[in-house]
Amino acid sequence: MDAREIESDLSEVLVTEAEIHEKLAELARRIEADYDDKDLLLVGVLKGAVMVMADLARELRSQVNMDWMAVSSYGVGTQSSGVVRILKDLDTDLTGRHVLIVEDIIDSGLTLSWLLGNLESRGAESVEICALLRKPDAAKVDVTVKYLGFDIPNQFVVGYGLDYAERYRNLRDVAVLSPHVYS
Numbered sequence: 001m002d003a004r005e006i007e008s009d010l011s012e013v014l015v016t017e018a019e020i021h022e023k024l025a026e027l028a029r030r031i032e033a034d035y036d037d038k039d040l041l042l043v044g045v046l047k048g049a050v051m052v053m054a055d056l057a058r059e060l061r062s063q064v065n066m067d068w069m070a071v072s073s074y075g076v077g078t079q080s081s082g083v084v085r086i087l088k089d090l091d092t093d094l095t096g097r098h099v100l101i102v103e104d105i106i107d108s109g110l111t112l113s114w115l116l117g118n119l120e121s122r123g124a125e126s127v128e129i130c131a132l133l134r135k136p137d138a139a140k141v142d143v144t145v146k147y148l149g150f151d152i153p154n155q156f157v158v159g160y161g162l163d164y165a166e167r168y169r170n171l172r173d174v175a176v177l178s179p180h181v182y183s
């Protein structure tokens, strides 16, 4: 796929690279202040959160640990299944740890609400959420997000880590995927 083909698959840029970086810097300042005297473990949710994790972690001036989990809740389509399965677990023992889950997007909220419960049950001292994007109109369960980037409309988006059928993850902006691509 060349650049022109990719562009024809996108209907609108929702959040630009510059807006993302500005927001992550803002969130990083809050996180530094909130975890001032604590050791923080960032838990990135593969694969979508790779870009958020990389940029947020580098914005943080404090010492942090990073670990990763892979869970499945979506197949190749655009609908949430509600069924969460661990594909790759953490390497880190969470006992007594301060955990910040780093996510790309909250859609129904089902994945994160499950993940929150799962990590809390491992004896973490605290578990909070940082998510770059949230679709308020798609929420099926309430999830408290302490650090939120942007609320967006209920449309399927790609870029900055977010895929459709494993494509478009490397785009720098977050854009709406044209429905002609998946319908």
Ligand code: 5GP
Binding pocket: 048, 073, 074, 080, 103, 104, 105, 106, 107, 108, 109, 110, 111, 112, 155, 156, 157, 158, 162, 163, 164
């Ligand atoms: P949820 O469980 O909140 O419905 O969504 C879980 C996962 O579905 C997200 O972490 C993300 O990987 C994927 N997802 C939800 N909405 C979108 C979207 O608009 N675009 C893409 N590419 N993935 C999404």
Ligand code: MG
Binding pocket: 045, 046, 047, 048, 049, 103, 104, 105
């Ligand atoms: Mg995700």
Ligand code: MG
Binding pocket: 048, 074, 162, 163, 164
């Ligand atoms: Mg995906």
